[in-house]
Amino acid sequence: MSSDMNFMHLFFVLPFRVFTSVIKALFHSWLKLRWTPSSKTWLMRLDRTIRSRISHKNSADWVQVNHGGKVLDIWTVKVEGDVQGSVPLVIMHGMGGGANMFLNNIDDLAEQRDVILLDLPGFGLSSRPDLRVKYENGWWVDTSADDVEEFYTEVLEQWFQKLCLDKVILLGHSYGGYLSSVYCLKYPDRVKHLILADPWGFPQRPAAADMRPFMRNKALVLLSKLYGKMNIFTPLRVLGPLGPLVFRSLRSDLGRKFQLYFLDHTVYDYLYACNTYGAPSGEVGFSRVSIPFGWARKPLVERVQAWDSKLDVTFIYGARSWIDSQPGLETKNQRHDNYVDVHIISGAGHHVYADRPKAFNHIVQMIGEAIDESRRPNISHEFEQRHLAMSSLRRRSSCASQAELLNDEAGIRQPRALSAHELAEMVESDSQSSNEEDNVGTSGRVMFSLDDVPAEKEHKTQTVLSGLEELSMRRERKSSFRSQPAAVMKNVKFSTEDNNEGSQRSEFQTD
Numbered sequence: 001m002s003s004d005m006n007f008m009h010l011f012f013v014l015p016f017r018v019f020t021s022v023i024k025a026l027f028h029s030w031l032k033l034r035w036t037p038s039s040k041t042w043l044m045r046l047d048r049t050i051r052s053r054i055s056h057k058n059s060a061d062w063v064q065v066n067h068g069g070k071v072l073d074i075w076t077v078k079v080e081g082d083v084q085g086s087v088p089l090v091i092m093h094g095m096g097g098g099a100n101m102f103l104n105n106i107d108d109l110a111e112q113r114d115v116i117l118l119d120l121p122g123f124g125l126s127s128r129p130d131l132r133v134k135y136e137n138g139w140w141v142d143t144s145a146d147d148v149e150e151f152y153t154e155v156l157e158q159w160f161q162k163l164c165l166d167k168v169i170l171l172g173h174s175y176g177g178y179l180s181s182v183y184c185l186k187y188p189d190r191v192k193h194l195i196l197a198d199p200w201g202f203p204q205r206p207a208a209a210d211m212r213p214f215m216r217n218k219a220l221v222l223l224s225k226l227y228g229k230m231n232i233f234t235p236l237r238v239l240g241p242l243g244p245l246v247f248r249s250l251r252s253d254l255g256r257k258f259q260l261y262f263l264d265h266t267v268y269d270y271l272y273a274c275n276t277y278g279a280p281s282g283e284v285g286f287s288r289v290s291i292p293f294g295w296a297r298k299p300l301v302e303r304v305q306a307w308d309s310k311l312d313v314t315f316i317y318g319a320r321s322w323i324d325s326q327p328g329l330e331t332k333n334q335r336h337d338n339y340v341d342v343h344i345i346s347g348a349g350h351h352v353y354a355d356r357p358k359a360f361n362h363i364v365q366m367i368g369e370a371i372d373e374s375r376r377p378n379i380s381h382e383f384e385q386r387h388l389a390m391s392s393l394r395r396r397s398s399c400a401s402q403a404e405l406l407n408d409e410a411g412i413r414q415p416r417a418l419s420a421h422e423l424a425e426m427v428e429s430d431s432q433s434s435n436e437e438d439n440v441g442t443s444g445r446v447m448f449s450l451d452d453v454p455a456e457k458e459h460k461t462q463t464v465l466s467g468l469e470e471l472s473m474r475r476e477r478k479s480s481f482r483s484q485p486a487a488v489m490k491n492v493k494f495s496t497e498d499n500n501e502g503s504q505r506s507e508f509q510t511d
Helices: 002-031 040-051 099-109 145-162 175-186 218-228 234-238 240-250 253-257 266-276 281-289 326-334 357-372 379-394 402-409 420-438 455-481
Strands: 058-067 070-079 089-092 115-118 133-136 139-142 168-173 191-197 312-318 340-345 492-498 504-510
Touching: 040 058, 040 099, 040 266, 058 145, 070 099, 070 145, 089 099, 089 175, 099 115, 099 357, 145 175, 145 281, 168 175, 168 357, 175 191, 191 357, 234 240, 234 266, 240 266, 253 266, 312 326, 312 357, 326 340, 340 357, 340 379, 357 379
Parallel strands: 089 115, 089 168, 168 191, 191 312, 312 340
Antiparallel strands: 058 070, 070 115, 133 139, 492 504
16 A cells, blocks of 8 residues: 555656646746836845945845744844954944945944944845734734834844844944834843934924924825825835836935945845835834824833933934934933933935945944943044134134135145235235346336337337236236235235436336
């Protein structure tokens, strides 16, 4: 009987299973028509392309963690720093982003320490867990904000343990800043310093938010309610093949942020694939912790007092960002006995790390240096001293403009505009040198007669006149170019007087 079963399995069951496996593989790889042109293979290829532009040695792989009896894979990028033994830096991206969004910062930050980046669960190449419902008392019920916060906190703690990271500098941007802050509420001992780059989720929702003028538009209110039932990137998925084109049109600013590395659509395609590949579980989790439009259901400004007293925090905002920096100042007031520092980088928007990477990297590097030396950063005091020095320069008459000072502070060297006194000295010096070259007269004055002269002398007189006119025009051009002609030309005068022999002469003097 057993021989008959083996015969059936060998000649009928096994070929059938092989055949069905081949058909399924062909269907999912070649023959399946995807409405959304995104796949895991494409995203991995884009990830390798972007990481190839990192100068430091780097590697990427999945780190497995367990939650609720399920195994989750967290995509982790490790960048080997130039200095070993320093406190490593862990970076968490924001909503709709990925680890490679910090391409402008990785090499500079890796000069001092190891840099570790990850795709948060529900985003990028990491697993997409179901954050919509949970099983409780025999029923499937909707998740809450507490459930989502607890999920990310426990998963991140397991991830830290798997990587053997005991003490780190934790940097979170936007939604990553929110999750980093929630993590520090429960596990503050693992974080030496918390850096929040334009963090989301801190301010309270204003009581009069619904009284704003645009909220009175019934069509807009209906549209907002309809959109509230969707995920953030659902419209992008609905567009299907037109999605990448529309995404590039709506976020054309992203290309300028990374134009030093890519001039094609690599960055656009990477972000599009991060947000359309797989189930939108990260967006579901965000919808659980937020309320329309963009406010946190449990604002962190109400919970910063629960942070450990030993936790040092630095806020870095963009001056042109839609994120309000006031909660950072409120946090500083609430924790006045603890270290809380707030920096606002001019000319930067919400993606402050990509808009002004040098200024952003400089602040993070100064924090890292202080942590390695077992001291608290003193960045605000150093910046205050620098601003006082720049203020003293602004009071000098030789400083042309605010733009010149900003360029000087940024390391851009440009010719300094001359003051009125320096310009007058230069004109006088030019006058003396011109007179010496012309060698006309012994007293340094240019003389000519208006009487009839012989032909030979007439040619010399015309030469002197033309030289005088050319010298005057050249000095006028210099004065106008220095943008301060009035202060100099009032000291320049022409006088006409008769000499002892009765002939008329013209004298050019410089006081």
